[in-house]
Amino acid sequence: MIIYPTMELQNGHCVTLDRGRLDAPMIWHVDPVETARGFAAAGAQWMHLTDFDAVEGGGGNAELVEEIIRAAGIPVQLGGGMRSREVAERWIDKGAGRIVIGTWAAQDPEAVKELAKYHPDQIVLSVDVWQGQVMTEGWRTASALTPEGYIEAFGDAPFAGIVITDVDSDMEEVEAQLGLIAGLADKARAPVIASGVVRNADDIARLKYIPDIAGVLVGRALFRKTLDLAEALAVAQPGPEPVAEFQ
Template identity: 70%
Template sequence: MMIYPTIELLDGRCVTLDKGNLDSPQVWHVDPIETAKGFATSGAEWMHLTDFNAVQGEDTNTELVEEIIRTAGTPVQLGGGLRSREQVEHWIDKGAGRIVLGTLAAYDPATTTQLAHAHPDQIVLAVDIWQGQVMTEGWRKAGAFDPAAYIAAFGDAPFAGIVVTDIDSDMSDVEAQLGLISGLAEQSKWPVTASGVVRSADDIARLKYIPNIEGALVGRALFRKTMTVEEALAVAKPEPEAVADFL
């Protein structure tokens, strides 16, 4: 299972949010660039980066995001405020390994599907769920889509995968999250990455045995130091298959 150490940016700082609430972020007093480099040094094969200023239509983090992409030492999966073909292609040209699309996918599925065909293995579908509905606009607007039907509506689009977040639970009810995410993973044509569910190594241990769960975003636990990147990667490794003894 792939571990995506995660940085969320707001006003140039690393933050985490409670159920997407931008008004009261938890600010972490660390350098975003050095933090990203540390992920690669610790052995991560990918990292995930969300720009919350871009979600709000602001470009204040643009230079910082570019610097992280250039210097992280590992491919960057980028999300947040990417709502046009031009923006997506701009960031692919800047070196982003993958682009995560939520609002654009909900409002313009045809363009999202075209982008997936144009950039194989680089477009990821974000499915953010609140009270049974897919949310858009950075978790602020209900799209009135049933999650399973929404995912199925994209047919055979060649997405690299989908990222599923259950905003209802957002760290407070991990068992409920696992139930929702595992149910969608069972129905999805694409590998699923779980978001917001990892508080400890035990959560990773449970996730890796759920069919079609390809990976997990891990952010808050790393910043709270309840787990290191190395510990997360070690738990996520597949168990060695038993080998029969022959006499």
Template identity: 65%
Template structure:
């Protein structure tokens, strides 16, 4: 299982969002570039970056993101504010390993399917679920799609994977709903990456036993030091222990 240490960037700083509120980010007084390099030095195979400015439509962190992509030494998965094929292609040409799409997938699914064909294994679908519906615009707007139908619409596309977030659990600051994530993971052929489920190393161990979960994003728990990345990576990479079959 792959762990993706995650940084959310706003006005050049690392932030986390409280209860999903884009207008009230918590600022962490750390250097984003050096933090990303430290994650790579700890053994991470991938980084995940979210550009909160681009997500809000208030500029971007393009220079900082490009600096991280060039200097971190591991592939970077990038999300936040993608609305056109051109912006996706531009960042792939700049070296982004994968691009995460959500709102664009809801408004222009044909474009996302085409991008997945042009860039196989580089397009990730984000499915953010709140009260049974897929959210768009950075969790701000409820769409008409159920998560099942949304995922099914991209089943034939050569996606690199699907990120699933249980927004209800994230907003309530409770454990992510493995039931919801596991249920959706069982309905797709694409590997699923869980978001919002890792608050301790024990959560990493638990997630490994969920079928078709290929990875997890870890952000706030690393910044708050509730999770040690080296320890979490060791758990994620360890072979799964045998599980008894129950009749």
């Protein structure tokens, strides 16, 4: 299972959100570029980066995002404001390893399927769920789509992954989140990346034994220091296979 240390940006700062509330972020006074380099130094294979200013239509973090992509030392899976092919491909050209698409996929699924075919292994579908519905517009608008039907509608589109977030739950309701994400992972044909379900190393230990979950985003726990990234990476490694003994 791949651990994606996760950074979320708002107004140039690293932040974390409670239940997707963009209006009430927790600000972390750390250097975003140095933090990204720290992810690589700890041994991460990938990092995940979300630009909340871009989610709201702004471009104030663009230079910082470019600097992180250049300096991180590992591939960056980038989300936030990817609402056209032009924007997605611009960030691919700037070096983003993968592009995460949410709202645009709900608005124009055929265009996103086509983009995934043109950029195999570089497009990730984001599925944000609130009270049984897929959310768009930065978790502010409920669609008429169920997450099960939404994922099935994309069929065999060659996504690099599907990030699934239960926006309605919080970190005290991990069991409910795991149940939702595990159920959706069973229906998905692309690798599923769980989001918002890690508080500590024990949560990672449970996740790696859930079928069809290929990765997990880990952000808030790293910033709160309830989890060390090197420890998370070690726990996520597969255990030794049993070896038959011959007499």
